[in-house]
Amino acid sequence: MTSSAFLTVSELVKRFGEVVAINHVNLEIDPGEFFVLLGPSGCGKTTLLRCIAGLEQPDEGRIVIGDKTVFSSDDDIVLPPGRRNVDMVFQSYALWPHMSTFENIAFGLKLKKMSHAEIKRRVDQVLSDLGMDGLQKRFPFELSGGQQQRVALARLLANQPPVFLMDEPLSNLDARLRLDMRSELKRLHHDAGATTVYVTHDQTEALTMASRVVVMDKGVIQQIAPPEELYATPANLFVAEFIGAPRINLLRAKPFSDATGNRLQVEDFSIPATWLPDREEVIAGVRPENITLHTDEAPDTVQFSVYAVLPAGPEVFVHVVRGDITLVVRMGPGLKLDMDQQVWVDIDASAINYYEVEGGELVAPST
Ligand SMILES: Nc1ncnc2c1ncn2[C@@H]1O[C@H](COP(=O)(O)OP(=O)(O)OP(=O)(O)O)[C@@H](O)[C@H]1O
């Protein structure tokens, strides 16, 4: 089996009693990737990371890191964490309580028999990168939660392992610091080029940081794709609804064609379609920014009424209703709208994805 991947997970299964935390997971992570595991609480992100790190023993499958098989149920291989060339930052940061910040970070470097001068240089550098200058002598109990988390991160960065495993490393930081740290981490990753597997349940974090994202639900992979693709072409309704805030608009639609071309019948109105899925009925998904509102009637628009206007700084979210249907529209701040005002909705047909009514899988155009 040859592959250019640096980290390969094959048919991995991990059970906790009745719970299947990881259900036949397959991943191929390229060298230098920033690979993000994303999914709701309890979907198996931490468990998968711990299996890779060697802190949890899977029930079935295989894990290869570099050219080393570190776990294989078939071949009875289970390498301990220390022999896997990985280092992990935990969701709940685990610092040595009796060691100062400096000692916590220097610990792994001393084991590598690095010189004092080099250790000091590296520790000071990572602390400075993470905005923690001057805290070298403090003990964990003298640091805030966010500072402790950054020390844990600094320890990982200073160690420079070939694979970085990070489990929600920014979860304890306030909103502003989290934004700064995202950019800092992205930069550090760019400079160090280490293969990174990063866990988060925050979709914005996933979309901003990742080279590729894997979305999981209940231990099962839903989609693996670069952020843009995940957002524009979700593979199923779970991903479509999980990614994007505000949520994607979903409409039950019946495809048909008439003299004007391809159309979708939705309740009592119809809208143009670029292509027709070969189905009696589908769920049509369209993002809030792919809908435009007009204050006057225009060709191929549908009359709705404004239910609520929610300004959010540079953008405005408008909820519009017609019968049982509510659509969320993302607009710029220019257009002033009143509640109950009549508006004409224009849906960008080229941005619509179709999903199966049963099962919610993406319907691909038949060629
Ligand atoms: N040691 C354990 N014993 C029993 N069940 C466990 C254990 N660890 C995890 N689980 C279960 O396995 C599933 C996956 O848990 P995991 O911690 O991997 O989720 P997660 O995606 O990291 O969630 P979160 O976003 O809340 O951290 C959950 O149903 C959890 O309850």
Ligand SMILES: [Mg+2]
């Ligand atoms: Mg977790």
